[in-house]
Amino acid sequence: MAKVAIIGAGIAGLSSAWALTKDGHQVTLYEQGPIPNPLSASGDEHRIIRRAYGKQSGYQKRIDDAYAAWEELFADLGERHLKETGFLLISQCEGDEADEYYQGLVEGGYPNHKMTPKEAAEKYPFLDASTFMYAAESPEGGALLCQNIAADLKQWLLRNGAELRENHKVKSVAPKFGIVDGDHYDQIIITAGAWVLELMPSLAEHLTTYRTAVGYYTPPQDLAEAWAKAPVILDVGADTDGYVIPPIAGSGVKLGTGLHKYASLPDHNRVAQAQEAEEIKNHFSPPFNRLNEYIHEKTVTCAYTFTKDSHFFVHQVKRVTVVSACSGHGYKFGAAIGKQIAKSVTNKDYESLKLWLEARD
Ligand SMILES: Cc1cc2nc3c(=O)[nH]c(=O)nc-3n(C[C@H](O)[C@H](O)[C@H](O)COP(=O)(O)OP(=O)(O)OC[C@H]3O[C@@H](n4cnc5c(N)ncnc54)[C@H](O)[C@@H]3O)c2cc1C
Secondary structure (H helix, E strand, O other): OOEEEEEOOOHHHHHHHHHHHHOOOEEEEEOOOOOOOOOOOOOOOEEEEEOOOOOOHHHHHHHHHHHHHHHHHHHHHOOOOEEEOOEEEEEOOOOOHHHHHHHHHHHOOOOOEEEOHHHHHHHOOOEOHHHOOEEEEEOOEEEEEHHHHHHHHHHHHHHOOOEEEOOOOOOOEEOOOOEEOOEEOOEEEEOOHHHHHHHOHHHHHOOEEEEEEEEEEEOOHHHHHHHHOOOEEEEOOOOOOEEEEOOOOOOOEEEEEOOOEEEOOOOOOOOOOOOHHHHHHHOOOOOEOOHHHOEEEEEEEEEEEEOOOOOOEEEEEOOEEEEEOOOOOOHHHHHHHHHHHHHHHHHOOHHHHHHHHHOOO
16 A cells, blocks of 8 residues: 555546545545636536547547546446537538548447538527538537536545545655655655646646636527537537537536637636637637527636647656646546556556556557
């Protein structure tokens, strides 16, 4: 049994604490804010999971592990915090990201149903049929309910003997001696998300921190029923890099786009600006119609890190392992990452952890 400190209680840190505790290790989890922390990348209401992965074939191969780890976690929590909606792709032009995802679905032999714009707009009347080339849907995807997962994980950890140090911002780590703010550990796991460079500034050559925001909107009354039955939308086509989560658990339609981001420190500009609600919404017309009738509910800011090639990041120095499940696609692997980290501590096998997380094959 090892005495393990984990710094950061986003999904990577919480899942690591869960898996390490199950493996019999003595875990102390530090979090600079509350758990869940709304400022963490894992702190928003939901994140998308889907079986088909697109171009990054290494992550495609790890998706079964991701689903299996969530099922194990949900069994321990006694609640399945996954809303299985399936997913929709809307391709506006040949070769756009939605089209690439669709080709991946076909090549991988995943279930899918391709629709003409007319068929898609009849089924999903919030779409403007004149603005896109085709739509395709798959039953294998949905939304993970992040805040519920974090809240239940916290209770599970407390029940199972882990120590949680909330509202404790770690100031110093000594990798050689295994010291975190003066306390000694056998192993230290840093899962500090966008704040990782404050503890490990030398990693700035690998990781860049961005600030982004997502908007929540109430759709017009007559579209509410269609939205209530809608799948998550993985990509809305063209160069929008836009995704949508339909209303779930009382929240409005969530719109997010990779275009609405800039490099920034993690605590900078975390209060959303009024104009962001319109800026985000404007990226979604096309392919949506009547967006001017959607009423803004709230804007949520997020900070996250990216590597140059969007693969996850792992770094080992002495007793410290730094893991960044980053580049805007890490949540769906959260439970599996926790299990991989625990395995690496138990087996003292860092190389296998690196191979799994970087997913280069
Ligand atoms: C807008 C947006 C949309 C996304 N959509 C998806 C999606 O649909 N599907 C998907 O799979 N992924 C998605 N992602 C990516 C996913 O959210 C992240 O990969 C994942 O949440 C990262 O989890 P983490 O635990 O590594 O980091 P975080 O969740 O950021 O957690 C890090 C934690 O460390 C704490 N911390 C930092 N420094 C210290 C310190 N010194 N002391 C104590 N605590 C500290 C922080 O407070 C924070 O709670 C999205 C990301 C964003 C921003």
